[in-house]
Amino acid sequence: MTIKSLLYLFLFVSISALAQQKNPLKTEDFRVQKAWVDSTYNSMNIDQKIGQLFMVDIFSSKSKAETDKIKNLIKENYIGGIIFSKGGPMRQAKLNNEYQEIANVPLLIGMDAEWGLAMRLDSTYAFPWNMTLGAIEDNNLIKKTGAQIAKHCKRLGVHINFAPVVDINNNPANPIIGNRSFGENKENVTQKAIAFMEGMHSEGVLSSAKHFPGHGDTDIDSHKSLPTLDFTKHRLDSLELYPFKKIIKKNVSSIMIGHLNVPALEPRTNFPSSLSKPIVTGLLQEKLNYKGLVFTDALNMRGAADYDEPGDIDLAAFLAGNDILLISENVPKAAQKIKDAYLENEITEERLAHSVKKILAAKYKVGLNNYQPVDTNYLIEDLNSIRNDILYAELMENAITVVKNDKAILPIEDLYSNKIAYVNLGDSLTETSFLQELKKYAKVDHVKSDNLGDLLYQLKSYNLVIVGYHKSNASPWKSYKFTEKELVWLHEIARTNKTILNVFARPYALLDIQSTTNLEGIVIGYQNSILAQQKTAQIIFGALPAKGKLPVSVGENFPSGTQFKTPSLHRLSYGYPESVGVNSAKLHKIDAIAELAINEEMTPGLQMIVARKGKVIYQKNFGYHTYDKLLKVTDSTIYDLASLTKIMATLPLVMELEQENKIDLNTRLKEILPFTKGSNKENITLKDMLSHYAGLKAWIPFYAATMSEDGTHASPKYYRSEKSEEFNVPVSENFYMRKDYKDSIYQKIIDSDLLKKKEYKYSDLPYYLLKKFLERYYSASLDYLTQKRFYQSLGANHMGYLPLESFNKDQITPSEIDDSWRFSKIQGTVHDQGAAMLGGIGGHAGIFSNANDVAKMMQMYLNKGNYGGINYFEPETIDKFNTCYYCDQEVRRGVGFDKPQLEKAGPTCGCVSMTSFGHSGFTGTFAWADPEEEIVYIFLSNRTFPFATNRKLISENIRTEIQRLIYEAIEYP
Incomplete structure (x- = not known):
């Protein structure tokens, strides 16, 4: 066989494989699903069909006047979906039920719940951020996390969670992705994303891989401006697109298109990828043969909104090949623009049906053909069960990472001769959960002073110093950097004492430390949650082994994958009853x-x-x-x-x-x-x-x-x-x-x-x-x-x-x-x-x-x-x-x-x-x-x-x- 014949055979096999790509929106009872979709579609007029393309946002915490505006959009513009943002679960459930009651076709409800409903709602649970999950080697735990978040979504009447983020964060200066990414290793990101997605699917919640074609390597926030990914096609195909290609093969429910300027894929200057037909249709739907839902990222973000006027942006996004227009700045105007284009044959019936029927298929898949309102009885209790804490604890036990362990200083074995001091840096100036947990294992003195000289003098009587660096855990975007003063203090502490640094923030915090030579041990706790602090203390004293692996590179000394596994010393650890087969409700009798x-x-x-x-x-x-x-x-x-x-x-x-x-x-x-x-x-x-x-x-x-x-x-x-x-x-x-x-x-x-x-x-x-x-x-x-x-x-x-x-x-x-x-x-x-x-x-x-x-x-x-x-x-x-x-x-x-x-x-x-x-x-x-x-x-x-x-x-x-x-x-x- 000639080289040309082999090439034709390879192309035929590749095309055949793409042609056989499964439709992720199909259900097992496909014929029944198709009949419902066709019947529903055929019963709609043109305005109702166009309305299905819009998913609008609402804060359940907004005033009645604001929430009533959504009712008008449902009644007058027949919108197809709602993305809930900030508020509370009980308020959202009640609004959800009110909105669904007046919709002629049940609404597809979405949320950004990347690390749980708490990403948007009070009184709900926050699981670890993706960066933390990226440190875990056991992907079954990531699947369990996706499943638990999906249970919460489903309980609240949410059908699609806009997750997982599959962006590869290889730029420490990225202001918007960072902790939301599983890391910089494309294989790790891919496998974590697939596991998370499979967990959500197991509970009947739709997934969404974002932000296509990849938002990781930029220092611009697309909420505020249009980032540029100025890389070659080869680079994009081998890195940024890699997780998207893999997760598509695993039937991700939807893809969200980011607002990105990608010159190698779109020739028009500073043209948002979300509006680019070569990217949305040519690359995603034709070359990658993706058959699931395609969402724009929010159209009110400056990365898209600055390009054109409201309405025109929506039309351009639909013409580019998107199915659902997320958070339009002006739904009535946008709907009219699309209708005009339809009436002028710029949009064909076939094109409209292509998107609307996909949307209806997704609604059938999540059970909206048999809609049931959200039951508000015990809602808060169901969303905050002890199962959340048990899973969170297990995740932290597997994520916390030892990146430096000179002379096997960790875990601390010798409690007889070590005199231990604790010094805290960062946002927490009082006794921390970390210190309280340390004290369960050894005599640990909290040494503090407003004066560096006085602090160093006090530390002279100790032969081991544990430093806890604590930063806000309120969101993944909070500041993680050491101040100049803290860097000086840390340097002097480490120069004059045997020191273990514990970072309760993203790993990139280490980048500002001029030299880590004098630090004998470094532990990354990733987050400043109580459980992260407690589990870190338990690992330090060998009650638990260290298992985590660094998901991103932190300078030359700590490349992605850095890991020191430490043993268990069979000391008592502290956790939840269910983790060892005991019913907590019964125990608390x-x-x-x-x-x-x-x-x-x-x-x-x-x-x-x-x-x-x-x-x-x-x-x-x-x-x-x-x-x-x-x-x-x-x-x-x-x-x-x-x-x-x-x-x-x-x-x-x-x-x-x-x-x-x-x-x-x-x-x-x-x-x-x-x-x-x-x-x-x-x-x-x-x-x-x-x-x-x-x-x-x-x-x-x-x-x-x-x-x-x-x-x-x-x-x-x-x-x-x-x-x-x-x-x-x-x-x-x-x-x-x-x-x-x-x-x-x-x-x-x-x-x-x-x-x-x-x-x-x-x-x-x-x-x-x-x-x-x-x-x-x-x-x-x-x-x-x-x-x-x-x-x-x-x-x-x-x-x-x-x-x-x-x-x-x-x-x-x-x-x-x-x-x-x-x-x-x-x-x-x-x-x-x-x-x-x-x-x-x-x-x-x-x-x-x-x-x-x-x-x-x-x-x-x-x-x-x-x-x-x-x-x-x-x-x-x-x-x-x-x-x-x-x-x-x-x-x-x-x-x-x-x-x-x-x-x-x-x-x-x-x-x-x-x-x-x-x-x-x-x-x-x-x-x-x-x-x-x-x-x-x-x-x-x-x-x-x-x-x-x-x-x-x-x-x-x-x-x-x-x-x-x-x-x-x-x-x-």
Whole structure:
């Protein structure tokens, strides 16, 4: 075969392929559709046919006089469609129904909802901009976004969404496209646009690819003037037109023609593409064989409007081959111009029918042959469901992009030695959502000053600075640039400190930074939404992996496609219940139980956290520190954990030594505590006593022996109100015990009797003994050991003994008004008497914390010993201690951990798995983890305030009733 023959064959195949291009407006019941279209068309007079060509705009927020003008256009000019602009959903729905009621042919309703209805309407949802979506590698998420936006459109009676934007934004100075583009890589833009379109189509909403033939590479806004694309045909065909050609093959419903001067395609000087027959008809409809609807861009934009007079512009646009004339400046005048051209045979019946029948076919496709008005019941609720937030969160998790990661600074692993400062630049001058989220992972100090020198001086005491650059998230066109002052400040911060920059604006913001050499890490959050800030913080600390890929080039250092994928460190993340198979409506039933507990004065206040699959899905606070309601409970409020101390402090240290083969479960007390030799406790094993199966007494009221003979006050023989060398054990504020009495406590334990019969008996005494052993073994206090070996590296910055040394008293809830021994309000010192007599550092009590930090510890256990990239325990160790060794003896306990009840009564709701574990505390605390459902549940309260005799929280089973509701909310594994 000759070269000429091959060429003819290629052209034949190409022409055949174009000829077979599917009509995107056809429905499956094409014959029925055609019959309706023909019948409707044949029933119209010439004015009604011409009227179908116009889609006019209205703001639902306009006055009645303005909205009534549209009614006149419907009645007198028979317009075919309306594009709604700014306003509100309820007002729009009502107007929509009014307009449809008077139309002789149902109106095609359109909107610009590129990132959701919120592009135009208040009280509706804004999804991420296309630039943000362009950073996502998983195009199924883009399809889900298109589908969710289409659901909103459909619910509001909108039939066509003028999206997706398929312009390739390879010009950072583009003033109107920018964030509206999926990026500069033509393949990425194309695939994202197709996925978005397919999502819309799946919900029965028409799509529109814009702005043909490509509005990306210009620095002129066509709303204000006529941009020029002075490129060769080859360039245009291979780049700007590329996504249009691909999306046409995938049956995009419509194409919107931009107002652009494209000399290579239209020979007339400064002639808008929207009025160009060579472009609209010759290129789009003939060469590309496009059979769908063709819209002009808004004809009131200066890019078109400056060309000619209203009416003449509309006629020129129709003659060029457009089907629908969008936002004419003068519909009656334009309709008359077109009618005159029709009557003068400048426009044929065939040409008119070509467009009008396409419009009618589109109306049939969206169901307007069987029009139903918009139901306004629950409209706002339907448009703002939690599904929006769930999808938005998932999109941000996949979009946020690490573009620089020197020495793998991200994610931040070492919380032990990093002292972290936060500095914010940009529009936000107060504490941001970003900072609040950072604080959930580590101690992060907000450092601020109006003076650069002072700021740099303050930063000297830190070894890591996180900078948040925040710009307005109100629209994609808002300013994103650093000020000159901010650039200087950022340069100096980075020059003198290890710095991670987080940009909550479009990536082009980096272009003005003279050098990024001194920035160790750069993260692009793309937008300044709350979720973008929260997810960025979670990625920084490794609660989530970084997955995004830069969709545009930012100078030479950060080309399009730049990406550093960072790992998950299995720290807790924060998100929505549905993302892990939990029904949020059902989960929030626990609010009512919590409020009942507050209202019935079962406790002054409480904190709760629920996590599933490593994600916190519920974190709420209720009530106040005390019944006087002066201080509200917040996330940072600290509670006395009481017996949760056993599994938060003592048990992990014991587990660590067992894992290192320093002890084992069969180790006897006399082997680790020589002073027990010869006593009735010398042969008690760790397994027995930590299973509460060693015959030990439940507790000993050590303080009772230190009271006056009549029991009315603490004996001065043992206590002083001022600290001295002899009286140096702090029991509570201004209350110090004689230092040698600690030995008496241990002697009383050694001398105590064992139960006559070996049976289950919960006891604090093992933890007194283990405190003694651990502190002797390490030559350090439990306070020091727990901080250095667990809390600091976990990022449990609110957890520890002796909270008054680290926190303001007002941050700590009081636990009781002690009217029998200490005769004071107990706040910031341990409630348990025995632990107080040990200086506040007990093996069984003394730890204070907020719920968030308790959740970290429980999640570490649930992760089989791993958290934050640190392997604290081997899975075998966790399993060994989370085993009920004496279940056959009716002992439900594991080794240190509490376990679910064996019969009816017990510590849980009875609905948890038998592999679950946790503990409760006397002050009204509870922590439980379930490996099978991957649930962590934390409940903290001070139900003992003002008096420990208040047992209503316990008698009403508040903690376990909440646990039951959590499990009822689980919908799938």
